[in-house]
Amino acid sequence: GAGVSQSPRYKVAKRGQDVALRCDPISGHVSLFWYQQALGQGPEFLTYFQNEAQLDKSGLPSDRFFAERPEGSVSTLKIQRTQQEDSAVYLCASSSAGQRNTEAFFGQGTRLTVV
Amino acid sequence: GENVEQHPSTLSVQEGDSAVIKCTYSDSASNYFPWYKQELGKRPQLIIDIRSNVGEKKDQRIAVTLNKTAKHFSLHITETQPEDSAVYFCAIIPRVGGFKTIFGAGTRLFVKA
Numbered sequence: 001g002a003g004v005s006q007s008p009r010y011k012v013a014k015r016g017q018d019v020a021l022r023c024d025p026i027s028g029h030v031s032l033f034w035y036q037q038a039l040g041q042g043p044e045f046l047t048y049f050q051n052e053a054q055l056d057k058s059g060l061p062s063d064r065f066f067a068e069r070p071e072g073s074v075s076t077l078k079i080q081r082t083q084q085e086d087s088a089v090y091l092c093a094s095s096s097a098g099q100r101n102t103e104a105f106f107g108q109g110t111r112l113t114v115v
Numbered sequence: 116g117e118n119v120e121q122h123p124s125t126l127s128v129q130e131g132d133s134a135v136i137k138c139t140y141s142d143s144a145s146n147y148f149p150w151y152k153q154e155l156g157k158r159p160q161l162i163i164d165i166r167s168n169v170g171e172k173k174d175q176r177i178a179v180t181l182n183k184t185a186k187h188f189s190l191h192i193t194e195t196q197p198e199d200s201a202v203y204f205c206a207i208i209p210r211v212g213g214f215k216t217i218f219g220a221g222t223r224l225f226v227k228a
Contacts, residue, residue: 004158050214056215104149108157
């Protein structure tokens with residue numbers, strides 16, 4: 001596609017509910033990142049995939065957060081038993097190479113509100 | 116751990132004036148320093164980046180300077196226009212820590228017409 005696509009754009013979840021957020025990276029992009037952006041803050045790194053391999057998940061805040069990219073393309077971020085502190089915008093980004101100094105292209109994000 | 120401090124948090128300038136945003140970082144091994152612009156409700160977009168082998172890079176009205184000794188880098192916007200109003204984030208990718216990108220807290224720039 002033309003850019004990184006995320007769905008849904010908005011999600012309201014009741015506390016305790018499970019949610020799944022989808023990311024479609026730019027076709028052919030090797031690297032895929034997930035970030036969490038709280039209101040008025042910069043994006044915070046969650047996890048990184050190179051193709052289907054999850055190489056870095058050091059930013060996942062708890063074991064309620066799980067990400068996968070089984071075929072090296074689409075990725076899903078799952079949050080189990082959502083809590084109010086999970087409310088944020090979840091951004092996905094992709095880049096063409098598996099290098100550290102390559103431009104990353106961001107999706108529009110999914111705004112998650114836990115009530 | 117590694118972090119990035121960004122100043123100021125808010126900046127208001129008159130149209131046509133210059134704006135400067137500064138970031139300091141702790142990981143001396145960082146070698147890639149991107150700047151992102153994020154308009155309200157939109158995605159962050161890369162506007163300029165610099166690598167550690169150069170001290171300055173310019174692209175039309177935007178420039179970035181890097182001082183590796185002092186561990187700071189700055190974004191300079193000249194001849195500001197109302198459409199420059201947005202939140203700007205600096206970022207680093209520490210040498211140690213895999214592929215994690217660490218962002219500053221952001222600077223909200225207002226350009227008054």
